[in-house]
Amino acid sequence: MMETVRCFDRDIPLLGCWEAVVVGGGSAGASAGIACAQAGLSTLIVEKSLCLGGASVNALVSPMMRSFTGHHSNFHALEARLRAQGCQTRDDVLGEMVWFTPEDMSEALETLYIQAGGQMLYEAVLVDCAMEGGQIRALILAVPEGLRAVAGKCFVDASGDAVLARLAGAETAHGDENGNDQITSFRFEMGGINVERYRDYVMGLGDAYSQFPRGYFYESAMVGGRDFVLEPLFQKGVRDGALRPEDLRYYQTFSLPGRPGCLSFNCPHLVNLTDNTQAMKRSAAIVEGRAMIRRLARFLKGYMPGFENAYLLREASMLGVRESYRLVGKYVLTEEDYTGQARFPDGVARGDWYIDVHSATKGLYHKKAYEKGDYYEIPYRSMVCAGVGNLAVAGRCISTTFLMQASVRIIPTCMDMGQAAGAACAAALRDGIALNAVDGVRLREGLDYQ
Numbered sequence: 001m002m003e004t005v006r007c008f009d010r011d012i013p014l015l016g017c018w019e020a021v022v023v024g025g026g027s028a029g030a031s032a033g034i035a036c037a038q039a040g041l042s043t044l045i046v047e048k049s050l051c052l053g054g055a056s057v058n059a060l061v062s063p064m065m066r067s068f069t070g071h072h073s074n075f076h077a078l079e080a081r082l083r084a085q086g087c088q089t090r091d092d093v094l095g096e097m098v099w100f101t102p103e104d105m106s107e108a109l110e111t112l113y114i115q116a117g118g119q120m121l122y123e124a125v126l127v128d129c130a131m132e133g134g135q136i137r138a139l140i141l142a143v144p145e146g147l148r149a150v151a152g153k154c155f156v157d158a159s160g161d162a163v164l165a166r167l168a169g170a171e172t173a174h175g176d177e178n179g180n181d182q183i184t185s186f187r188f189e190m191g192g193i194n195v196e197r198y199r200d201y202v203m204g205l206g207d208a209y210s211q212f213p214r215g216y217f218y219e220s221a222m223v224g225g226r227d228f229v230l231e232p233l234f235q236k237g238v239r240d241g242a243l244r245p246e247d248l249r250y251y252q253t254f255s256l257p258g259r260p261g262c263l264s265f266n267c268p269h270l271v272n273l274t275d276n277t278q279a280m281k282r283s284a285a286i287v288e289g290r291a292m293i294r295r296l297a298r299f300l301k302g303y304m305p306g307f308e309n310a311y312l313l314r315e316a317s318m319l320g321v322r323e324s325y326r327l328v329g330k331y332v333l334t335e336e337d338y339t340g341q342a343r344f345p346d347g348v349a350r351g352d353w354y355i356d357v358h359s360a361t362k363g364l365y366h367k368k369a370y371e372k373g374d375y376y377e378i379p380y381r382s383m384v385c386a387g388v389g390n391l392a393v394a395g396r397c398i399s400t401t402f403l404m405q406a407s408v409r410i411i412p413t414c415m416d417m418g419q420a421a422g423a424a425c426a427a428a429l430r431d432g433i434a435l436n437a438v439d440g441v442r443l444r445e446g447l448d449y450q
């Protein structure tokens with residue numbers, strides 16, 4: 001059987017040329033696009049799905065994790081927009097968490113981006129890039145009409161998986177010391193739940209984990225082997241054959257604003273997908289994950305008080321990948337930077353979420369959370385590399401160690417990194433220099449925290 005197929009040796013029609021081209025419209029990419037467009041750059045976001053938001057929309061990830069540190073303006077604009085759309089965001093009861101529905105998030109990001117003057121290219125999958133002298137000249141995309149090219153001056157890789165960085169020949173890494181990635185989840189939502197009854201039941205068991213024991217919002221969880229009050233019921237499910245032991249690895253639910261009776265499930269863990277960089281293994285895990293979702297939904301309906309009339313509302317349309325490829329950039333941010341609350345002259349974003357590893361092989365690994373107000377900085381050098389001049393990387397695939405990635409990856413931090421990347425594109429074009437030559441110290445001075 002042949003091992004390779006030669007196919008790209010042909011002329012690809014050009015769709016256009018933009019000053020800034022952003023690959024991936026997740027939290028980081030949308031924010032990068034907004035910043036580029038607001039700076040007056042002709043900007044294109046290339047996104048393979050039908051909406052902005054990435055994991056926060058298509059993988060059904062919500063809410064935004066708590067963050068007590070200052071953030072850049074895009075984060076605050078998004079929060080204001082979500083609030084205007086009726087989402088309940090940070091307040092005295094909810095703390096520094098932003099609660100949203102996937103639809104509210106995608107609408108808010110798209111509105112902010114289009115209002116800033118950016119252009120969208122949805123349904124476009126980056127498959128290759130054309131390089132010249134260490135610079136990216138054009139992206140090759142699979143779009144509805146076939147293969148098309150998009151030319152640009154500055155490129156931001158916000159694909160989550162460092163797709164453009166890898167295609168451009170930048171060094172990347174993934175996984176822990178054994179090549180195991182953080183565990184991937186396949187999230188889902190259920191409706192028809194009597195959340196009050198469910199909460200009363202869980203609280204009645206003396207649960208110490210549940211968040212928000214009163215009011216509309218509720219967060220609950222069960223992690224097998226960790227003495228959670230819900231575990232005996234889940235174990236009964238296993239004994240009865242309704243569940244399998246792997247279904248108990250991780251279970252977590254969150255309310256959704258404006259959707260009474262609905263819960264978003266941050267599970268199941270795809271326990272067999274220890275290396276999520278391989279297409280065939282991912283697809284096999286999706287098949288397993290779908291069966292896990294069905295088992296969990298049936299179990300909840302049959303066993304859990306409050307779920308008597310519940311139904312499966314939807315499954316995520318994108319895998320919940322916590323970590324995959326990461327850039328190896330000019331600086332690799334480490335867990336020592338977390339513990340030392342590192343400051344950098346070119347610190348362009350701040351992080352304050354703890355190191356929150358869902359390890360494929362070692363269960364949950366957490367580093368002590370910060371006190372409110374503590375933070376570390378993310379240097380611009382973690383977003384660029386020496387080898388590709390006109391590329392910046394933003395979001396969960398910047399240059400960090402495996403452990404440190406588990407802190408930088410939360411949505412507010414991804415948004416701030418995206419805004420910094422957008423500001424860097426504007427600086428590079430203003431000064432006629434490469435993105436990886438932008439002065440991070442000056443860049444930092446132009447980025448406000450509120």
Ligand SMILES: Cc1cc2nc3c(=O)[nH]c(=O)nc-3n(C[C@H](O)[C@H](O)[C@H](O)COP(=O)(O)OP(=O)(O)OC[C@H]3O[C@@H](n4cnc5c(N)ncnc54)[C@H](O)[C@@H]3O)c2cc1C
Binds near residue numbers: 063160185411
């Ligand atoms: C299961 C799970 C639970 C989480 N829980 C929370 C939480 O509660 N709170 C929180 O704040 N964070 C949470 N996170 C982390 C957070 O959701 C993500 O790390 C963050 O959303 C990543 O944003 P991003 O912009 O870097 O990447 P993504 O959101 O993944 O965006 C990347 C975008 O690039 C697009 N793309 C990828 N490849 C291509 C290509 N070849 N061509 C075109 N487009 C492409 C994708 O479609 C996607 O839209 C969780 C993550 C997971 C997986």
